Amino acid sequence: MEARRALIRKAVNACCGRQGFNFVDGRRCEPTDSTGQIKVTEPATGLPLCSFGSSGERDVADAVASAKAAFAQWSQMACTERGRILINAGSKIRENLEFLAHLEVKDNGKPIWEARVDILSCADAFEYFGGVVPSVAGQHIPVGGDSFAIVSREPLGVVAGIGAWNFPMQTCTWKVAPALACGNTFVYKPSPLTPMTALALADILIEVGVPKGSYNVIQGDGETGSLLCHHPDVAKVSFTGSVLTGSKVMAAAAAGIKKVTLELGGKSPLIIFDDADMKNAVKAALMANFLTQGEVCSNGTRVFVQKGIYKDFMKNLIEATKKLKIGDPFEEDTTVGATISKEHAEKVLRYVESAKSEGAVVECGGERCVLPPPLDGGYYLSPCVLTSCTDDMKVVKEEVFGSILSVLTFSEEDEVIDRANATHFGLAGGVFTKDIQRAFRVVKRVQAGTLWINTYNLYPPSLPFGGYKQSGLGRENGTAVLEQYTQTKTVYVEGGDVDCGPLYQE
Ligand code: NDP
Numbered sequence: 001m002e003a004r005r006a007l008i009r010k011a012v013n014a015c016c017g018r019q020g021f022n023f024v025d026g027r028r029c030e031p032t033d034s035t036g037q038i039k040v041t042e043p044a045t046g047l048p049l050c051s052f053g054s055s056g057e058r059d060v061a062d063a064v065a066s067a068k069a070a071f072a073q074w075s076q077m078a079c080t081e082r083g084r085i086l087i088n089a090g091s092k093i094r095e096n097l098e099f100l101a102h103l104e105v106k107d108n109g110k111p112i113w114e115a116r117v118d119i120l121s122c123a124d125a126f127e128y129f130g131g132v133v134p135s136v137a138g139q140h141i142p143v144g145g146d147s148f149a150i151v152s153r154e155p156l157g158v159v160a161g162i163g164a165w166n167f168p169m170q171t172c173t174w175k176v177a178p179a180l181a182c183g184n185t186f187v188y189k190p191s192p193l194t195p196m197t198a199l200a201l202a203d204i205l206i207e208v209g210v211p212k213g214s215y216n217v218i219q220g221d222g223e224t225g226s227l228l229c230h231h232p233d234v235a236k237v238s239f240t241g242s243v244l245t246g247s248k249v250m251a252a253a254a255a256g257i258k259k260v261t262l263e264l265g266g267k268s269p270l271i272i273f274d275d276a277d278m279k280n281a282v283k284a285a286l287m288a289n290f291l292t293q294g295e296v297c298s299n300g301t302r303v304f305v306q307k308g309i310y311k312d313f314m315k316n317l318i319e320a321t322k323k324l325k326i327g328d329p330f331e332e333d334t335t336v337g338a339t340i341s342k343e344h345a346e347k348v349l350r351y352v353e354s355a356k357s358e359g360a361v362v363e364c365g366g367e368r369c370v371l372p373p374p375l376d377g378g379y380y381l382s383p384c385v386l387t388s389c390t391d392d393m394k395v396v397k398e399e400v401f402g403s404i405l406s407v408l409t410f411s412e413e414d415e416v417i418d419r420a421n422a423t424h425f426g427l428a429g430g431v432f433t434k435d436i437q438r439a440f441r442v443v444k445r446v447q448a449g450t451l452w453i454n455t456y457n458l459y460p461p462s463l464p465f466g467g468y469k470q471s472g473l474g475r476e477n478g479t480a481v482l483e484q485y486t487q488t489k490t491v492y493v494e495g496g497d498v499d500c501g502p503l504y505q506e
Pocket residue numbers: 162163164165166167189190191192193220221222223224225226227229240241242243244245246248249262263264265266296297399401427467471472
C-alpha cells in the first residue's frame with residue numbers, strides 16, 4: 001500500500017514538473033505569446049508547485065483555430081461513436097482514480113477522500129453524457145398536405161470554458177462532457193490557481209480517441225479568459241466563477257451575440273424545522289458548510305433553525321464540528337484540508353472578525369491552525385460556527401466561500417421562507433422536516449435552482465444544476481444541458497406545388 005502511494009506521489013510530482021502547460025492540437029506546448037509568468041503554490045504546504053506563462057492573444061487564437069479545425073471531424077462522427085469514446089473516457093478516469101485524486105489534492109488542498117468523490121463524479125459525467133447523446137433526436141412536424149418540417153439539433157461549434165478553483169476537474173468536466181457529447185469542440189481555461197487536472201484530462205481524452213484539437217487547454221489569468229470570450233470564432237462561453245466576473249463574461253459575450261452559461265456564487269439557506277431528524281440534520285449542516293474547506297458555491301451557509309430544537313441542535317452541531325480533523329489533505333482521516341491560498345484564507349478570517357464586530361458569537365473555530373512542517377506554510381482554518389447572527393450582518397449577506405456556518409433562528413414557516421429569499425443569490429437550498437407537505441410547500445417557494453429535502457450538496461450528473469437570480473444563467477448537467485450546447489435547425493419540405501398567391505401569373 002505504502003509502495004503504491006509512493007509511486008502515485010512520484011507520478012503526481014512528475015506531472016507537475018512536466019513542461020508545456022497548454023494543450024493545443026493534441027499536444028502539450030508552451031505559450032508563444034505569454035503576457036507574464038504565473039507561479040502556482042501547493043495549498044497544503046505553501047511551497048511552489050509549478051510555473052507557466054499566461055497565454056496571450058496568439059495562444060488563444062491557436063487554440064480556437066485548433067478547435068475549429070477539429071469540429072469538422074468530431075461533429076460529423078455518429079453520435080453512438082462519440083458516445084462510446086466518452087464512455088471510455090469515464091472508464092479511463094476510473095482506472096486512474098488514485099493518480100487524478102492525488103493530483104487534485106496537490107492542486108487544491110482538499111482532503112483525499114473528497115477528491116476521490118469529485119473524480120468519480122467526473123467519470124459518472126462522461127458515462128452519463130456518452131450514454132445519453134445517441135438518444136438526442138430532432139422532430140418531424142407535419143405542416144399540412146404532404147408537406148412537413150424536420151427540426152434537427154446541431155452543435156454550436158467552438159465552445160470556450162472558464163473555470164474556478166474549488167472543483168477543478170469537476171467544473172471542467174461538467175462543461176466538456178456535454179459539450180463534446182453534442183458534437184462541439186472545446187477550449188478550456190482553468191483557474192490559474194489549479195492548472196493540473198484539466199491538463200490530465202487532455203491526456204485521457206486523446207488516449208481514448210477524441211480527435212486532436214477537439215479539447216484544448218490554455219492556461220492564463222483573467223486577461224486570457226477575456227481574450228477567449230471576445231474571440232470571434234467562439235460560439236459560446238460557459239463560465240464558472242464569481243458574480244462580478246460573470247457579468248464581465250456576459251458583457252463580452254453580448255458584444256459578439258454569443259451564447260453563455262453562467263454558474264456563479266451563492267448564499268443558500270438550509271432550513272431545519274423542529275420535527276427534523278436531528279442526526280441527519282447535523283450531518284447535512286456539516287456537508288452544507290465544511291466540504292472542501294467551505295469553498296463550495298452551493299453551500300447552505302445560512303442555517304435557519306426553528307426555535308424548539310435550537311439548543312439541542314447547537315449542542316450536537318458544535319460537538320460534531322469540533323470532531324472534524326484538520327490535517328494533511330493526503331491523510332485518509334483528514335476532514336479539513338488547506339484553504340486555496342494565503343489571500344483567500346485572510347479574506348475568510350476577515351469575515352470572522354467582521355461577524356464578531358457586528359455581535360455574532362464564535363462557538364468554535366474561525367482561526368488559522370499552523371501544522372508541523374512541511375505543512376506550516378499552508379493555510380488551515382478551523383471550521384467556524386457562529387450564533388447570535390442576524391440577517392443584516394455582512395457574514396450572513398455575502399458569499400464567504402470558506403468554512404463559516406452562520407446559525408439563525410426562526411419561529412414560523414412563512415417567516416423563514418421570506419428570510420431565505422431575501423438575497424440576490426438563488427443557487428440552492430435545503431429543508432429538513434418529516435412533514436412531507438411542509439417540505440414541498442417550502443421547496444416550491446424558495447427561489448433557487450436546486451433544493452434538497454432531508455439531505456444537502458448532492459449533484460449526480462443526471463440532475464440539472466444552476467442558479468436563479470444572480471447565481472447564474474442556464475443549466476449544467478441533466479438532459480437540460482443538451483439544449484445549452486446545441487441549436488435547432490428547421491427544414492421545411494414542400495410536398496406539393498409552391499403556393500405564392502397572386503404573385504405568380506401563368
Ligand atoms: P473568479 O470569478 O474570480 O474567476 C473565475 C475564472 O474567471 C478564473 O479562471 C479567472 O481567472 C477568470 N477571469 C477573471 N477575469 C475574467 C474576465 N474578465 N473574463 C474572463 N475570465 C476571467 O472566481 P474564483 O475563481 O475566485 O471562484 C470562486 C467563485 O466561483 C465563487 O463566487 C463561487 O461561488 C463561484 N463558483 C460557482 C459555482 C457554480 O457552479 N455556481 C461552482 C464553483 C464556484 P483569474 O483567477 O486569473 O482572475
